[in-house]
Amino acid sequence: MSASPTLAIAPTASAGLDLARIRAEFPILRQRVHGKPLVYLDNAASAQRPKAVIDAISECYSTYYANIHRGVHLLSERSTAAYEGAREKVRAFLNAASVQEIIFTRNTTESINLVASSFGGSTVKTGDEIVITGMEHHSNIVPWQLLCERTGARLKVAPFTDAGELILDEYERLLDSGRVKLAAFVHLSNALGTLNPVQRMIELAHARGIPTLVDGAQSIPHVAVDVRALDCEFYAFSSHKIYGPSGVGVLYGKQALLEAMPPYQGGGDMIRLVTFEKTEYADLPNKFEAGTPNIAGVIGLGAALDWVNAIGLDAVAAHEHELLDYATAQLQEIPGLKIMGTARDKAALAAFTIQGIHPHDIGTILDREGVAIRAGHHCAQPVMQRYGVPATARASFAVYNTRDEVDALVKALWKVKELFE
Amino acid sequence: MNDLRDLYQEVILDHNKRPRNFRILPQPTHHADGVNPLCGDRISVFLDIEDGIIRDIAFQGAGCAISSASASLMTEALKGKPVAEVEHLFEAFHNVVTTDCECPRGLGKLGVLAGVRDYPSRVKCATLAWHAVRAALERHAEPVATE
Numbered sequence: 001m002s003a004s005p006t007l008a009i010a011p012t013a014s015a016g017l018d019l020a021r022i023r024a025e026f027p028i029l030r031q032r033v034h035g036k037p038l039v040y041l042d043n044a045a046s047a048q049r050p051k052a053v054i055d056a057i058s059e060c061y062s063t064y065y066a067n068i069h070r071g072v073h074l075l076s077e078r079s080t081a082a083y084e085g086a087r088e089k090v091r092a093f094l095n096a097a098s099v100q101e102i103i104f105t106r107n108t109t110e111s112i113n114l115v116a117s118s119f120g121g122s123t124v125k126t127g128d129e130i131v132i133t134g135m136e137h138h139s140n141i142v143p144w145q146l147l148c149e150r151t152g153a154r155l156k157v158a159p160f161t162d163a164g165e166l167i168l169d170e171y172e173r174l175l176d177s178g179r180v181k182l183a184a185f186v187h188l189s190n191a192l193g194t195l196n197p198v199q200r201m202i203e204l205a206h207a208r209g210i211p212t213l214v215d216g217a218q219s220i221p222h223v224a225v226d227v228r229a230l231d232c233e234f235y236a237f238s239s240h241k242i243y244g245p246s247g248v249g250v251l252y253g254k255q256a257l258l259e260a261m262p263p264y265q266g267g268g269d270m271i272r273l274v275t276f277e278k279t280e281y282a283d284l285p286n287k288f289e290a291g292t293p294n295i296a297g298v299i300g301l302g303a304a305l306d307w308v309n310a311i312g313l314d315a316v317a318a319h320e321h322e323l324l325d326y327a328t329a330q331l332q333e334i335p336g337l338k339i340m341g342t343a344r345d346k347a348a349l350a351a352f353t354i355q356g357i358h359p360h361d362i363g364t365i366l367d368r369e370g371v372a373i374r375a376g377h378h379c380a381q382p383v384m385q386r387y388g389v390p391a392t393a394r395a396s397f398a399v400y401n402t403r404d405e406v407d408a409l410v411k412a413l414w415k416v417k418e419l420f421e
Numbered sequence: 422m423n424d425l426r427d428l429y430q431e432v433i434l435d436h437n438k439r440p441r442n443f444r445i446l447p448q449p450t451h452h453a454d455g456v457n458p459l460c461g462d463r464i465s466v467f468l469d470i471e472d473g474i475i476r477d478i479a480f481q482g483a484g485c486a487i488s489s490a491s492a493s494l495m496t497e498a499l500k501g502k503p504v505a506e507v508e509h510l511f512e513a514f515h516n517v518v519t520t521d522c523e524c525p526r527g528l529g530k531l532g533v534l535a536g537v538r539d540y541p542s543r544v545k546c547a548t549l550a551w552h553a554v555r556a557a558l559e560r561h562a563e564p565v566a567t568e
Contacts, residue, residue: 356438357486358483358484358485358486358489359460359485360460360462360485360487360543360546361429361485361486361487364425364428364540364542364543365425365429368424368425375460376459376460376461377460377461381461384461390460390461390462390463390483390484391460391461391462419425419426419429419434420429420434420486
């Protein structure tokens with residue numbers, strides 16, 4: 001924006017980050033869409049990848065790729081070392097006690113399904129209850145509904161306020177029934193931006209002997225997670241939200257629980273010995289990783305975590321918070337615009353509606369201005385129902401976004417108003 | 422902004438703001454719901470058919486400007502038409518919103534939706550009401566989805 005060369009760096013320097021340098025590491029950001037510079041604000045759906053991640057995947061396929069855990073040849077040994085090296089990076093990132101507690105899956109959804117199927121299938125019985133919150137993504141609703149259908153258990157939903165904050169007393173009341181076998185809740189809501197008090201939620205569940213699962217799909221690129229400090233039983237997240245490749249997810253689980261749980265899928269890599277009479281399962285984590293995994297994808301996730309660590313998640317969070325505050329103030333200036341989700345503790349995204357204009361129309365018009373946002377129900381239809389809207393528009397931020405991009409969003413929204421009035 | 426005007430033509434903005442036949446028919450001979458699972462939009466259509474002629478047609482629901490205007494324009498286009506013409510009109514309309522074909526004269530005002538062809542993600546919005554009408558004529562009990 002500034003014409004003065006001495007000030008040129010000012011809009012891109014934030015929270016101590018060199019944004020010009022960071023942006024330069026993302027090849028995809030250097031393009032125009034519909035003739036306008038790309039402003040990518042759909043990070044909550046999926047973030048973009050830095051060159052370090054693209055290179056790590058390319059290097060794997062170009063120089064040392066082979067199947068893991070079986071070959072005696074050099075490439076297999078190198079692939080296995082890189083794959084298991086990535087597991088150690090994930091362990092360190094979450095501060096888990098052991099690499100045996102890190103299971104690679106396809107995505108958060110599969111991680112949650114693994115727990116619902118294996119842990120849920122072996123411990124949940126008729127009349128038992130699973131507690132979730134009203135702000136869950138479909139991926140933390142439907143697996144539990146399927147489990148309830150199979151077992152005759154019931155799903156209990158803790159409500160939230162108009163501001164989008166969980167009503168902790170109601171959550172606690174639900175835990176008190178004496179029948180709850182698991183509390184599963186989202187860390188950062190993808191539809192509202194609410195950061196839930198997960199530490200407290202875990203403590204409340206543990207006080208009643210109830211294990212917990214945290215859906216970390218949205219929180220993982222924005223909030224430092226220490227699973228040992230949280231003390232949750234399970235933590236699930238996806239690689240593609242934290243600048244890694246899609247098709248890779250992680251399930252953290254406490255070792256004792258994972259050991260007691262039956263396998264999720266059967267096949268190669270998860271066995272110790274197979275005869276037609278009986279099969280002995282492999283030790284953790286292999287027991288839960290049947291079949292050839294997304295080897296290069298996992299290695300790419302390792303590179304993404306290295307990249308994030310080099311910048312520092314705290315600096316990333318501070319920068320995103322500043323962007324969110326800046327965006328929130330500007331969005332509120334637009335007549336008829338209503339922000340959905342105004343929790344005190346909020347991160348990284350602003351969901352909104354504009355009176356008389358459907359979010360899909362907002363999305364289409366913004367796209368023509370180069371601004372990519374999400375319009376829809378965000379796979380959180382119960383949240384939409386709670387507010388009585390079919391959909392919202394959502395701008396979500398990542399480390400590479402700038403104040404100039406927020407300005408572009410706001411300018412494009414004024415165009416939406418202009419076109420419709 | 423100019424190419425956006427090709428999509429959001431005045432007629433579309435007008436029908437979005439003041440949808441025609443936007444009501445419930447109390448005793449329709451045919452009725453169906455259409456759902457776009459992508460965005461959660463939902464539309465209900467009601468028809469009164471007598472001797473193979475659409476005597477009355479109406480719709481209700483909440484959707485984007487494209488789906489609302491398309492539904493509104495569709496009700497205007499179909500009122501008074503023989504049921505047998507619905508399929509022909511739908512085919513012609515579908516061609517107009519998905520291909521570079523010349524807009525046939527018989528489509529009348531429906532042609533204003535031709536701009537949708539440049540926005541593939543919005544084709545389903547433009548055809549939702551039509552899918553619902555076709556389902557109503559086939560007497561589908563379950564809501565019909567665009568996917």
